[in-house]
Amino acid sequence: MREIKVQLYRGEDDNYVELWKTVEEIEGKHRYYGRYTYGNEGTWYSVCDPLGYCELNAPMADDVMFICCDENGNEVIRYSNADGNKLPKFETIIKREWNKVKEKLQYNVEDLTKNFWAECWNGDTTMKINQWLLSYKDPDLYPEKAKDYDENWTGCWAEKEIEYEPIPDTEFEYLGHKYQFTKVKHKHEYCGVEWYEFVCTDSPYVMQDTPWVKDRAWIQSYMYLGNWFDDKTYGTMYDQRTAREKVVAALIKKFPMKEKWDKLLYVKKRTGNEFYNCDCCYEKSYSDMADVLINRNYHRKDVDHLCKFINKETEDIVFASNRGNKYTIRQTYPDIYDYDNCLI
Incomplete structure (x- = not known):
């Protein structure tokens, strides 16, 4: 059986395709393969234009064994298309680990897909955190900002991350890399209200390099899992x-x-x-x-x-x-x- 050692080059895209790169060069260059992950299928494919559109070509033969390695090239798991998927996608692992700890935490669940379509079709938001933030968008207090789009009041440009709290006993590994869940404290730039968001981060967490934004830093995160805010206190407005x-x-x-x-x-x-x-x-x-x-x-x-x-x-x-x-x-x-x- 032919063996190919690969590392994850890019996570799942909008077409449910992960891109994997060979650990070693083959005939002077690295080769790329796709892994189709819809429904955690995990089928290996050859790909066309891997660093561009990355279109799936054809499933790999059953006698090709893919050895999935960590970032240092060490084997983590191996399987071929004949074996079925032995490597759940990253999103699945995050949700599985979150389910183990979420009952101990006070947080709100948000339906991001529902909110996306509400913004597209009706121009409003279904997210509880956004509705809470918009209750403070009072034109009497902030006349210039209140004229702006709601998205510019609730979006990341109107807030700062001011505190990071790793959630104890939540560390897990995926492809040899350690991750954890982190509680991030946010503060609104204009009205000053504070709230928390729960995200999956590296362990220990690392900060994104954002030199193009002055006096602003963001934590490197991989999935948004929920939020918490003081829902006993609202501003003077309705969303x-x-x-x-x-x-x-x-x-x-x-x-x-x-x-x-x-x-x-x-x-x-x-x-x-x-x-x-x-x-x-x-x-x-x-x-x-x-x-x-x-x-x-x-x-x-x-x-x-x-x-x-x-x-x-x-x-x-x-x-x-x-x-x-x-x-x-x-x-x-x-x-x-x-x-x-x-x-x-």
Whole structure:
């Protein structure tokens, strides 16, 4: 059986491919092989353009034995495609080790995938830590920063790591390298609130070299595992998602939904300074109608007031979308501009 000694060159990419490099040169150069890791499959492949796109070519023959080595070239484990995967991917090992210790820790779990799609589709966040941070984004206190995108308030550029605490008895090895879980204390640059994040790091932890950023340092980490913050204390604001959900709930209470896709009719009265100097009617989802009523004012007291007095705030401008209300709107505003053809 042919044997090939390899070291991990690059971890799993977005295509679930790890890139491995031969320990020794073959015919004057190092060779590269891919390991397909979706579902912890662990199949060895030859690859095209390894240092570029790194496209999988074909599975390696069953009689090729891969000897997986640590960073010093010492054997850790060996297996071929005929054996099945004997080396779980790094992510799997981290999660397995975390499961052993997490019950002893106070922390919040965040769904990063759910948050990604919420930001893409709705422009808001589902992460509890972000919602907490945004509660301090008060335009009365930070007028310039409050005008900026929410992501610039919750992102890494608005915070500093100020303290590192290795979590005892959490050290483990992967391919001969030692790792641990570390509790990292963060401080917000503008409002000054502090919180903690739990990450997987080297053991002992090392710092990233970031010479392009002045007075800023980050720990070298391999996976974000959760956070902890004082959820008994919030700022003066709601985040966009929470404010919207509260107002939507108030709208549904006044205008009960019969179907999931039910919409509302919104009469926007003329103000004299708009393109259409006339009354307009729009058909809006409950969520969009909530955004109109909130009008980018996320102060908790104002959103709560809006919800409490939703009947008064929507009087004569918001209607359930039905035939009777359409007729009423046309009679009340005979010259209304039917923007969405929703009054037909």
